[in-house]
Amino acid sequence: MTTIHTEAEIIERDGVLIGPYRRPRNLSINVRGSIHDDATAQKLGFRGGTVAGSIHMEQFPPVLVRSFGQRWFETGSLSTYFRNATTDDEAVPAFAKTPPPDARDAQIDVWMERDDGTRVLEGTASIGDPAEPSMLRRKLAESREAGEQRILVALQPGELGAVPVRLKSEDARPRLDVITEPLDWYTAASPWGGAVVNPGLVVHMMVSVQRRMPLPADAVGLYGAIEVRHLAGPVFAERDYEVSGTILAVGQTPKTEYLWYETLMRDPSDKREIASMLMMLRYMKASSPLWQTA
Numbered sequence: 001m002t003t004i005h006t007e008a009e010i011i012e013r014d015g016v017l018i019g020p021y022r023r024p025r026n027l028s029i030n031v032r033g034s035i036h037d038d039a040t041a042q043k044l045g046f047r048g049g050t051v052a053g054s055i056h057m058e059q060f061p062p063v064l065v066r067s068f069g070q071r072w073f074e075t076g077s078l079s080t081y082f083r084n085a086t087t088d089d090e091a092v093p094a095f096a097k098t099p100p101p102d103a104r105d106a107q108i109d110v111w112m113e114r115d116d117g118t119r120v121l122e123g124t125a126s127i128g129d130p131a132e133p134s135m136l137r138r139k140l141a142e143s144r145e146a147g148e149q150r151i152l153v154a155l156q157p158g159e160l161g162a163v164p165v166r167l168k169s170e171d172a173r174p175r176l177d178v179i180t181e182p183l184d185w186y187t188a189a190s191p192w193g194g195a196v197v198n199p200g201l202v203v204h205m206m207v208s209v210q211r212r213m214p215l216p217a218d219a220v221g222l223y224g225a226i227e228v229r230h231l232a233g234p235v236f237a238e239r240d241y242e243v244s245g246t247i248l249a250v251g252q253t254p255k256t257e258y259l260w261y262e263t264l265m266r267d268p269s270d271k272r273e274i275a276s277m278l279m280m281l282r283y284m285k286a287s288s289p290l291w292q293t294a
Helices: 038-043 053-057 061-068 135-141 169-178 199-212
Strands: 011-013 016-018 076-082 094-097 106-113 119-127 158-165 221-230 241-252 256-266 273-284
Touching: 016 061, 053 076, 053 119, 053 199, 053 221, 061 076, 061 094, 061 106, 061 119, 076 135, 119 135, 135 221, 135 273, 158 199, 158 256, 169 199, 199 221, 199 241, 199 256, 199 273
Parallel strands: none
Antiparallel strands: 011 016, 016 094, 076 119, 076 221, 094 106, 106 119, 158 241, 221 273, 241 256, 256 273
16 A cells, blocks of 8 residues: 555645545444444435444545644544535545644544535544544533433443554555555554554444443444543554554434443553544444334
């Protein structure tokens, strides 16, 4: 894999950086009964099997490195709230507001949209320790009624404990073979030494903690929002870490039940905090027999 993103492909227009159109792939299109399966997704009101939100996050690093420099992989964040799904091979660009020059602690708005202007996602990206909360921290702070829980009734806020994680090259390869924005740093030497992990694969590592949750097997789930934050990054491939988790909140909307949880990745040798993730998982009520009316 070689870098194919050139500086000339990122356009700056009216204070906004615009990446080139890329075509994210639905890598789970053959997982029957999932939100990525065309038949299941269409039954639930989607246009087709959806591209995972974490794959869309992989399109932003070149724009964020243009915005903040390579420091983004050290103390940068990407906080995304997913509005409308894309389907396999649908072309979309990434957008980011330009930050102040030489910013050490700054946050900018980011988004992605389809050709018709429909927002795929919106959020924030940052470097350092900006004063304002991220998009997802603001979302999490909104008042909510837990309401009646049927799908997620077994889940309560609380600690989940830790699990060991390591991104092996063979596990990363299927994603890196089709990644929309390949960087040499993902597979070869980087400014920090070894190969670094892109935000989508950081999510892949962080969700390992879900095996400590009693998640439902008879309802269709999807990513509602994801924030990845480098605390003392980058995250490296082929290195041992431990990931702990905490369920923060559960709730519902007319169409979904959802939960918010947070993870923290540490270096097991010295307990340094390397990265964190904030995630909202949604489960479609229409997919669960617990919400089907007689």
